[in-house]
Amino acid sequence: MRDAAGTLVFVEVRKRASRSHGGAAASVSHFKQRSIIFAARHYLMRLPQQPPCRFDVVSVEAGAIEWLKAAFDAA
Numbered sequence: 001m002r003d004a005a006g007t008l009v010f011v012e013v014r015k016r017a018s019r020s021h022g023g024a025a026a027s028v029s030h031f032k033q034r035s036i037i038f039a040a041r042h043y044l045m046r047l048p049q050q051p052p053c054r055f056d057v058v059s060v061e062a063g064a065i066e067w068l069k070a071a072f073d074a075a
Contacts, residue, residue: 008051010040012071015060024059025068037074 001009012032014024028036036055044050057071 002051006051008044008053009056010036010053011056011058012036013058013060017062024061025057025066025071028057028071033072040074 001011003009012028014027016024016027033055040053040055044053053074054070055072055074057068059066059068
């Protein structure tokens with residue numbers, strides 16, 4: 001998806017019934033982030049030009065939805 005400024009947004013959606021083990025957003029570990037970044041790079045290699053990108057996390061917990069924009073970066 002692209003935002004209004006043309007930035008390509010990769011979104012990881014995580015759901016947890018409760019925060020007893022850190023919550024949905026906390027479940028996007030360093031290892032999971034590396035996996036998402038690897039997949040994003042693979043996708044971007046196919047494009048003629050690489051647009052600006054960001055990585056967001058949407059967490060769903062006990063019916064509440066939180067969108068964390070720029071939750072992590074590829075650096």
